[in-house]
Amino acid sequence: xxxxxxxxxxxxxxxxxxxxxxxxxxxxxxxxxxxxxxxxxxxxxxxxxxxxxxxxxxxxxxxxxxxxxxxxxxxxxxxxxxxxxxxxxxxxxxxxxxxxxxxxxxxxxxxxxxxxxxxxxxxxxxxxxxxxxxxxxxxxxxxxxxxxxxxxxxxxxxxxxxxxxxxxxxxxxxxxxxxxxxxxxxxxxxxxxxxxxxxxxxxxxxxxxxxxxxxxxxxxxxxxxxxxxxxxxxxxxxxxxxxxxxxxxxxxxxxxxxxxxxxxxxxxxxxxxxxxxxxxxxxxxxxxxxxxxxxxxxxxxxxxxxxxxxxxxxxxxxxxxxxxxxxxxxxxxxxxxxxxxxxxxxxxxxxxxxxxxxxxxxxxxxxxxxxxx
Numbered sequence: 001x002x003x004x005x006x007x008x009x010x011x012x013x014x015x016x017x018x019x020x021x022x023x024x025x026x027x028x029x030x031x032x033x034x035x036x037x038x039x040x041x042x043x044x045x046x047x048x049x050x051x052x053x054x055x056x057x058x059x060x061x062x063x064x065x066x067x068x069x070x071x072x073x074x075x076x077x078x079x080x081x082x083x084x085x086x087x088x089x090x091x092x093x094x095x096x097x098x099x100x101x102x103x104x105x106x107x108x109x110x111x112x113x114x115x116x117x118x119x120x121x122x123x124x125x126x127x128x129x130x131x132x133x134x135x136x137x138x139x140x141x142x143x144x145x146x147x148x149x150x151x152x153x154x155x156x157x158x159x160x161x162x163x164x165x166x167x168x169x170x171x172x173x174x175x176x177x178x179x180x181x182x183x184x185x186x187x188x189x190x191x192x193x194x195x196x197x198x199x200x201x202x203x204x205x206x207x208x209x210x211x212x213x214x215x216x217x218x219x220x221x222x223x224x225x226x227x228x229x230x231x232x233x234x235x236x237x238x239x240x241x242x243x244x245x246x247x248x249x250x251x252x253x254x255x256x257x258x259x260x261x262x263x264x265x266x267x268x269x270x271x272x273x274x275x276x277x278x279x280x281x282x283x284x285x286x287x288x289x290x291x292x293x294x295x296x297x298x299x300x301x302x303x304x305x306x307x308x309x310x311x312x313x314x315x316x317x318x319x320x321x322x323x324x325x326x327x328x329x330x331x332x333x334x335x336x337x338x339x340x341x342x343x344x345x346x347x348x349x350x351x352x353x354x355x356x357x358x359x360x361x362x363x364x365x366x367x368x369x370x371x372x373x
Contacts, residue, residue, distance in 0.1 A: 005044050012218045039108050041065075041097065041149070043089055043142060047329055047339035049321065050161065057357060062108040063101050065089060066249045070331030071339060077330050090138055092147030109223065109324070110153050112356070116161030116344060117142045143181040150185045150213070156360050157221075158182070159352065160209040161344055164192050167207060178210070186211030189221040191333035198320045199225035199347040200301070201237040202292040206344070210356065234306060235288040237319040244313035247333060261336060263328050276308035284371020286312075292320045296341045314340055315328035322347040 011051040029080065042051050045064035047072075053062060057349040066082040075084035085100055101108055105314045139162070146158045160182075166175055182188050188211045195204040199311045210221040245256045253260050271283060278285045285304040286292050293303065295317045303312045312320075314336045322345040328334040 009228075009239065023063070032146065038112065038360075039105075039110045039113055040112035041110050043097075043113065043145065044077055044117050045084060045115070045321075046071050047321070047343040048078060048327075049343035049346050050116065050159070051079075052324065052346040053328070053344070053351075054112075054114060054353040056346065056350045057353035057355060059112065061359070061372050062105045062110055062295045063097070065092075065097070065100075068335070068338075073330035074339060075330070078327055089145075090141060092141070092145070093315050094145050094152060094347065096340050097145065097149065098152050105165035111156040111160065112130050113146050113155060114159040114161075114221075115142060116342075118342075129223070137347060139178060140181075143220075146211075147181060147185050153186075156213050157356055158186060159224055159356070160211075162207050167192070182209070182211050185214060187214055187218045187220050189223065191223045193223065194226075195322070195345045196344075197293040197347045198224070198351045199229075199232060200291075200320075200345040201232035201234055202295055202320045202322075202340055202345065204294045204345060208257045208352065210352070212359070219359070221356070221359060224243075224351050227366075231291055234286050234292050234320065238316045239288070241319075243315075243345075244310075244315070259315045259328075261318060263315045263333065264313040265312045265333075269308045272304070274308050276304060278304075295320050317341075321345045330350045 013175075018081075022330070033245050036300065037058065038053055039062040040061045040127060042054075042061050042064040044046075045066045046050055046068075048064070051061045051064055061079070061081075064079075065087045066072055066075070067086065067088050067090075069086055072084045077081045082358075083104055084103070087096065087100070101110070105170050139160075142160070146155070149155055160178075165171065179188050188209055190207065192205055192207050195202055195206070208223070210223070212219040212221050222350075241262070242258050244258075245251065245263045247257050247263060251263070256263050260268050275286055281301045284293050284302055285308055288306045295303065303317070304310070305312055305316070307308045314333065317340045318327065318329065319325070321340060321343055323343075324346070331339070
């Protein structure tokens with residue numbers, strides 16, 4: 001069977017692989033978190049791309065929530081706080097989340113909420129997009145939770161990430177309704193950002209909404225400007241890696257020595273080779289000296305290593321997303337594919353987090369100055 005057609009059918013087989021369950025957590029946060037460190041809640045945390053970026057910018061993720069156990073395992077494996085909890089955010093309420101925070105960190109007082117609800121209902125790959133698509137309810141409930149938690153905690157900001165398809169004509173009504181809900185307590189700004197312009201070796205355009213608490217002033221978030229440095233390339237990220245381990249039913253974590261995620265499917269198609277030419281979206285050969293195409297597996301889309309000889313490994317995809325080199329994804333190969341494909345690139349998340357923190361701090365300084373007058 002042609003390898004380009006076999007990937008979706010192989011998912012059931014991939015799910016038989018053992019889950020990575022390493023003993024020593026890899027720290028994505030600093031060892032000591034100051035009592036003054038601003039805290040945030042991460043919803044739909046997935047692989048933790050947003051969480052890593054916000055942690056690197058000086059925030060503490062006091063609670064992370066996702067529906068998929070592999071994502072929870074990933075978050076807890078990489079964070080010493082073990083603050084991730086499995087919860088269905090399609091039905092969860094602000095009261096549920098408040099109870100979890102009280103249980104995990106009773107003294108926490110989060111000032112921000114970050115997250116990217118699953119986007120299948122908004123994606124341009126979905127040719128039957130509709131504002132009534134039930135998958136859009138996750139985004140609706142996310143905005144509802146944000147406004148409700150703002151009545152419980154001193155929430156200063158939120159961040160909402162999604163595909164750029166949310167700006168399409170078909171999704172216009174959905175977006176307006178989301179913004180209407182959020183605007184009851186926040187001044188909402190939105191923009192499409194491409195990760196390649198923010199230190200990520202990948203062209204990945206995503207839609208972001210950031211809201212700042214009104215607090216008697218219509219503060220408006222200013223999105224960061226693109227970096228002026230030369231774009232990072234595939235070569236910058238993965239050139240010096242050894243060959244990955246190919247999938248086998250009997251594999252254990254010990255069989256993948258360089259990094260637990262440096263594994264991939266064995267190339268079966270005769271189309272793989274040094275002369276391979278990209279073919280639509282089914283086979284996309286990456287160029288060493290350009291940013292990667294958007295890391296997004298599924299719908300039979302295969303990213304081919306620049307050599308043309310094989311697919312990318314999970315670890316290579318992680319590095320193209322900008323994850324730290326010691327970060328690890330848990331779960332089966334199939335679950336890791338989902339996690340890395342849906343993640344927000346940590347360097348982009350960090351830039352956004354730094355911008356948010358600066359703008360919030362400026363407002364706090366202004367309040368202090370007014371108090372002293």
